[in-house]
Amino acid sequence: MCGRFALTATPDQTAALLGLAELDEFPARYNISPTQPVLMALAGPPRSPGSNLPDRQAMLVRWGLIPTWVKDTKEFPLLFNARSEGVFEMASFKTAMRHRRALVPxxxxxxxxxxxTAKGQPYWIRPRRGGVIAFAGLVETYAEPGGSEMDTGAILTTHASAGIAHIRDRMPVVIDERDFARWLDCRTQEPRDVLDLLKPVEPDFFEAIPVSDLVNKVANTGPEIQERGVVGPQPEKVRRQKPGADDNQMTLL
Structure with missing residues (x-):
């Protein structure tokens, strides 16, 4: 899963990656969490003949997708992640997967x-080569009962690559820059046509840096939460044993 991420690249760096003309100024964000606004890029309207305008548009969305058919948001779970396996068949995501695929820098x-039972050791997982990347995202515009509209979104996840699977078995889907146009093209590319993009990255793509538990609190938003921390000893798992069992005997688990 992906419940926290960061965007510390400059607006110019981010716009260059996403193929946007420009972006308004925004500060570095070190601890982005669900329900907060996140930047996403979608395909824009078709270009006019001879137009030099970009065909991608940026928007801020609430991180936590709400399908259009939801009646009571208080009774609906917070969908900040979407499992890529079968996503085009899931009621909550299939419409967005068909019509509003996005990139999340x-x-x-x-x-x-x-x-x-503890929360565990936190890790800051970043591209080994540095720079800014793009996760696969979905966007849905939810019409509230009062009539106002809210843009919401989710990040797609897949099986973790071998390099970080020892930390967690899921990771965000990373879209390669060469595949941006195909992923965003909801006019000619059906969901089944882009399923091959929903895969783990290469084992050495990311590096995992242990950090302190400062990141656990949403209120901590400074660069210090990414400083390398000390990994404490992991508690040994207690093996359950039947009364009278002999440790020297072989057991089938």
Whole structure:
């Protein structure tokens, strides 16, 4: 899953990656969490003949997708992630997958290595080569009962690549820059035509840096949350044993 990420690239760097003419100024964000506004890029309207305008548009969306058919948002779960496996068949995501695929610029994301019942050791997971990347996203515009509209979105996830699977078994889908146009093209590319893009990155694409538990609190938003921390000893798993069992005997688990 992906429950926290960061975007510390400049607006110019982000616009250059996404193929946008320009972006309004925004500060570096080190601890983006669900329900907060996130930047996404979608395909824009078709270009007019001879036009030099970009065919992609940027928008801020609430991180947590709400399908159009939801009646009571208080009773609906927070869909900040969408599992890529079968996403084009899931009621909550299939319309957005067909009509509103998006790119989510990011400098990396956070994940927690579970240890028993504790939250676990947090890691800052970033591209080994540095720079800004783009996660696969979906956008849905939700009409509230009062008549106002709210743009909402989710990040697609897939199986973790071998390089970070020891931390968590899921990771965001990263869209290669060469595939941006195909992923965003909802006019000619059906969901089934882009399913091959919903795969893990190469094992050495990311590097995982252990950090302190400062990232656990949404209120902590400074660069210090990405500073390398010390990995504490992981508690040993207690093997359950039947009364009278002999440790020297072989068991089938």
């Amino acid at each position: 990011a400098s990396g994301f956070y994940e927690w290595q579970q240890s028993g």
